[in-house]
Every structure is written in C-alpha cells, then in structure tokens.
Amino acid sequence: MLRLNRTSVTAWIAVVAVIAGLSYVLIGAAVRPASAQPNAPAARVEFTADGKLKQPVGYRKWVYIGTPLTPNDMNDGEASFPEFHSVYMDPESFAHYEKTGKFRDGTVLVKELSSVGSKEAPSGKGYFQGEFTGLETAIKDSKRFKDEPGYWAYFSFGHKYPLKAEVAKGAVASCNQCHADNAGKTDWVFSQYYPVLRAAAPKSK
Amino acid sequence: MLRLNRTSVTAWIAVVAVIAGLSYVLIGAAVRPASAQPNAPAARVEFTADGKLKQPVGYRKWVYIGTPLTPNDMNDGEASFPEFHSVYMDPESFAHYEKTGKFRDGTVLVKELSSVGSKEAPSGKGYFQGEFTGLETAIKDSKRFKDEPGYWAYFSFGHKYPLKAEVAKGAVASCNQCHADNAGKTDWVFSQYYPVLRAAAPKSK
Numbered sequence: 001m002l003r004l005n006r007t008s009v010t011a012w013i014a015v016v017a018v019i020a021g022l023s024y025v026l027i028g029a030a031v032r033p034a035s036a037q038p039n040a041p042a043a044r045v046e047f048t049a050d051g052k053l054k055q056p057v058g059y060r061k062w063v064y065i066g067t068p069l070t071p072n073d074m075n076d077g078e079a080s081f082p083e084f085h086s087v088y089m090d091p092e093s094f095a096h097y098e099k100t101g102k103f104r105d106g107t108v109l110v111k112e113l114s115s116v117g118s119k120e121a122p123s124g125k126g127y128f129q130g131e132f133t134g135l136e137t138a139i140k141d142s143k144r145f146k147d148e149p150g151y152w153a154y155f156s157f158g159h160k161y162p163l164k165a166e167v168a169k170g171a172v173a174s175c176n177q178c179h180a181d182n183a184g185k186t187d188w189v190f191s192q193y194y195p196v197l198r199a200a201a202p203k204s205k
Numbered sequence: 206m207l208r209l210n211r212t213s214v215t216a217w218i219a220v221v222a223v224i225a226g227l228s229y230v231l232i233g234a235a236v237r238p239a240s241a242q243p244n245a246p247a248a249r250v251e252f253t254a255d256g257k258l259k260q261p262v263g264y265r266k267w268v269y270i271g272t273p274l275t276p277n278d279m280n281d282g283e284a285s286f287p288e289f290h291s292v293y294m295d296p297e298s299f300a301h302y303e304k305t306g307k308f309r310d311g312t313v314l315v316k317e318l319s320s321v322g323s324k325e326a327p328s329g330k331g332y333f334q335g336e337f338t339g340l341e342t343a344i345k346d347s348k349r350f351k352d353e354p355g356y357w358a359y360f361s362f363g364h365k366y367p368l369k370a371e372v373a374k375g376a377v378a379s380c381n382q383c384h385a386d387n388a389g390k391t392d393w394v395f396s397q398y399y400p401v402l403r404a405a406a407p408k409s410k
Contacts, residue, residue, distance in 0.1 A: 064291065068333045068334065074331055086271075091266075117397075117398065121275075121395070123273065123290075124275035126284070128273045130400070190327075199265075
C-alpha cells in the first residue's frame with residue numbers, strides 16, 4: 001500500500017491535464033492547414049511604418065497563373081511592360097479562389113518581368129526568356145486601400161535591375177484606372193489572359 | 206488523506222506516459238516537413254503496370270520555371286510545340302536544385318501548352334494566353350530509364366484536348382536526341398531559357 005494525500009493526487013491530475021491540453025494545442029497548431037488560419041490580409045508581404053511595400057520575397061514558389069508577353073519589338077521598341085510578365089498569386093488566396101472564384105481580401109499578385117533573350121531555339125522561332133528586368137505587385141486590401149477603386153493598389157519596384165527595396169503605391173491613374181476600365185467585371189484582374197485562373201474557378205469544374 | 210495502492214499510481218504514470226508518447230508521435234508526424242521525407246524518385250507521378258505514365262495531376266501548384274513561346278504565326282502556321290510552354294518542376298526536386306544546381310534522380314518537369322488567345326491587350330501588342338492545348342512531361346530516373354541518354358524519358362499527352370490519360374515514353378529520336386544534342390551540358394534541360402532556374406542555382410547566389 002502507498003499513501004498519497006489529496007494534494008498529491010490533485011498534482012497528478014494537474015500534470016495529466018496539462019500534458020493533454022498541451023498536446024491538443026500543439027497538435028492542433030501543427031496539423032491545422034494554412035488555409036484554415038485566419039485570413040490575415042496580405043500576410044505574405046510586408047509594409048514599412050509609412051505604408052511602403054517592401055519587395056516581396058519567396059513569390060517564385062507561389063502559384064503561377066500565367067505569362068503574357070509584350071515584346072519591345074512589337075511596341076515601337078519600348079513596351080509599357082517589358083517583356084515577359086510571369087504572374088504569381090499567394091497560395092492562400094489561390095486556395096480561396098479555387099473554392100469561390102473570388103479574389104479574397106488580402107490577395108497578392110506578383111508580376112515578374114523578364115526580357116526576351118532569344119528569338120530562335122531548337123523548338124522553333126519565337127520568344128525565349130532572357131534576364132529578369134522588373135517586378136510589380138497588386139494587392140487587394142479593403143482596409144489599407146479603402147479609398148482605391150476595387151480596394152486594389154499597385155506597386156512597381158522598377159523595370160530594370162537593381163530593383164527598389166520598397167515603394168509607395170502608384171497613383172490611381174497609373175495602374176488602377178486601366179484595370180478598372182478594362183477588367184472591372186473580373187475584380188480588376190485581367191483573368192481573360194490567364195487560363196490557369198479560368199480553369200481554377202469553381203464554375204469551370 | 207486518500208489511500209491509493211501501488212497499482213493505482215502505476216496506472217496514473219502509465220496514462221501520463223501514453224499521452225506524452227502519443228503527443229510526441231503525433232506532433233512529430235505533423236510538423237515534419239515534406240522535404241525531410243525520403244526522396245522517392247518521381248514520387249509526384251504514377252505509372253501503369255506496363256510502364257505508361259499517367260497524366261500528372263496537381264502540377265499547377267508545383268514550382269513554375271518559365272514560359273518559352275513558339276507561336277504558330279512564326280513557325281509556318283504550325284509550331285512543333287504550339288504555343289506557350291509553361292514549365293513546372295516538382296517542389297522536392299526544385300529544393301534539391303536550389304541546394305546543388307543539379308537535377309536529382311526523380312526530377313519531374315511538366316510542360317503545359319496553351320494557345321495564343323489574343324495579340325493585343327491594354328498592356329500593349331504581343332501574345333496573350335488563350336486555352337490549354339497540350340501537356341508533356343520529362344522525367345529523370347536512373348533505374349526506370351537506365352537505357353535512355355541522361356536517364357531522361359519524355360512523354361506527350363497530346364497537343365490538343367482531350368489529352369490522353371496515359372502514354373508510353375517517346376522514342377529516343379523524338380525528344381531525347383534533341384535535348385542531348387542541344388542541352389547536354391546542362392543535363393538535358395534547356396536551362397538557358399529559364400531565368401528562374403539560373404537564379405535558383407547555388408552558384409548564382
């Protein structure tokens with residue numbers, strides 16, 4: 001026989017409860033998928049204290065949605081967006097888009113620009129990517145950009161390297177107005193040029 | 206005072222041990238990153254019993270590496286690979302490439318083809334993606350394809366929809382020879398047309 005006073009038993013129960021509780025919390029946090037986390041608007045990018053956007057990082061592992069091409073040689077030698085535009089969406093917002101067909105509050109789109117490096121290869125004549133030349137970002141945020149049309153703000157880190165480390169949002173007239181005028185029906189995004197987006201929307205499944 | 210016999214205490218200790226052990230196992234399994242799993246060659250694709258490759262799935266969330274374009278209108282009306290070629294690499298092999306600059310055994314590259322949908326947009330004149338038209342895959346596997354040059358095998362699911370559900374590897378002459386002849390120095394991959402690959406290789410950092 002072993003004698004334990006009530007305090008000892010209470011202590012044992014407390015230990016069990018703490019371990020069980022801790023397990024629940026830790027396991028819960030570990031297995032909870034990222035998409036089930038609270039939707040932190042634009043969680044994948046950072047802003048400075050005065051509201052400038054820091055250059056996004058890690059976006060080459062986000063979800064690729066398409067590559068329009070506006071070569072300089074088809075735009076009087078200097079395209080507005082030279083030249084390949086590889087566009088990525090943050091994975092959490094893409095997951096939301098797959099379910100709803102909507103760009104959620106906090107959606108981040110990154111457009112990485114690269115030059116035309118070659119116009120002929122063993123696969124044929126055409127346009128082949130050269131070097132990275134620029135980086136732009138569009139962010140939908142109904143709080144931070146509550147006065148922007150559609151809540152979208154646009155940022156350009158430049159069209160030649162080295163890129164800027166942080167930038168203020170562009171004036172409405174410089175980007176937003178064109179998106180509003182030409183892509184207003186698809187929430188300011190030119191979805192018609194992105195088959196990945198069209199295929200991912202629920203209505204197409 | 207409360208009386209407990211030795212068995213009761215042992216039972217309590219056992220409960221605590223089981224909960225703690227279970228926590229360790231569950232948390233360990235949950236937080237272990239995918240990249241720490243054993244590298245199963247070509248784990249992201251499946252083959253039939255007779256060695257045909259099943260159509261890859263989920264690749265639009267792999268790592269995008271670039272988009273060459275060979276438009277029909279620049280290739281006598283019918284390009285060998287019509288027209289946009291968006292190329293993806295499986296994430297585990299990309300992580301290996303970032304560390305080593307090498308295509309590991311088991312690397313899977315998926316090339317998704319899409320048509321030219323428009324040649325003018327608000328962003329300028331150029332080429333804009335239309336509809337998905339085709340799907341091809343290249344796989345490096347020193348066991349399964351030990352007789353192929355460079356251990357790479359190439360598969361085409363077709364250049365128009367509906368795509369084939371499963372396909373045998375192409376003859377060496379149809380793909381591999383051209384890759385060997387023109388990209389032999391970069392392990393059969395045309396890295397020169399993919400700035401994402403060049404930027405990801407360790408030597409460029």
